[in-house]
Amino acid sequence: QVQLVESGGGLVQAGGSLRVSCAASGRILDIWNVAYFRRAPGKEREFVAGMRWSGGNTNYADSVKGRFTISRENAKNTVYLQMNSLKPEDTAVYYCAATRWVPSASMTSGATYDYWGQGTQVTVSS
Numbered sequence: 001q002v003q004l005v006e007s008g009g010g011l012v013q014a015g016g017s018l019r020v021s022c023a024a025s026g027r028i029l030d031i032w033n034v035a036y037f038r039r040a041p042g043k044e045r046e047f048v049a050g051m052r053w054s055g056g057n058t059n060y061a062d063s064v065k066g067r068f069t070i071s072r073e074n075a076k077n078t079v080y081l082q083m084n085s086l087k088p089e090d091t092a093v094y095y096c097a098a099t100r101w102v103p104s105a106s107m108t109s110g111a112t113y114d115y116w117g118q119g120t121q122v123t124v125s126s
Contacts, residue, residue: 002026002115004096009120012086016124020081022096022117028077032101035059036070036081037110038092038122047108048094049081059107064090086124093119 008020024031035050049070051058058070069082079096097113099105105112 002028002031002098004098004115004117006094006096006117006120009094009122011123011125014086014088014124014126016086017082017084018086018122019083020094020096020120020122022079022081024077024079024098030100031098033105033107033112034072034079034096034098035107035113036079036094036096038090038094039119040089040092043092045095045110047110050107051079053098057107061108083122086122088124088126090122091124092122094122095119 003025005023010018012018031053033050034053036048037045038048039045047061048064049060049068051070067085072079096117098115099113
């Protein structure tokens with residue numbers, strides 16, 4: 001089993017920045033990909049950003065490309081989502097997710113992921 005605990009998030013004005021953290025514990029060696037998803041009120045969950053747990057192979061939703069950065073701090077087994085130039089439409093609950101290796105699995109599909117964090121609220125005011 002893998003446990004994911006998120007922190008960060010909060011309230012920020014449009015144009016501002018926030019960072020969300022996701023600390024992984026348990027069977028870390030099982031993790032293949034890690035990603036962030038978000039769910040806005042009244043909308044379906046959507047992929048935001050993802051990366052290979054070993055590093056590299058980053059992938060971003062078009063809506064956040066150039067503004068958000070996903071990264072990992074190896075020593076802390078923590079994955080960060082740095083969010084800059086935030087917009088009101090970025091308001092959502094953000095979830096960290098991790099998956100074991102699955103052949104031909106899609107990084108952007110929530111159905112791929114085995115483990116999920118509890119979610120953290122990000123609110124961007126206009």
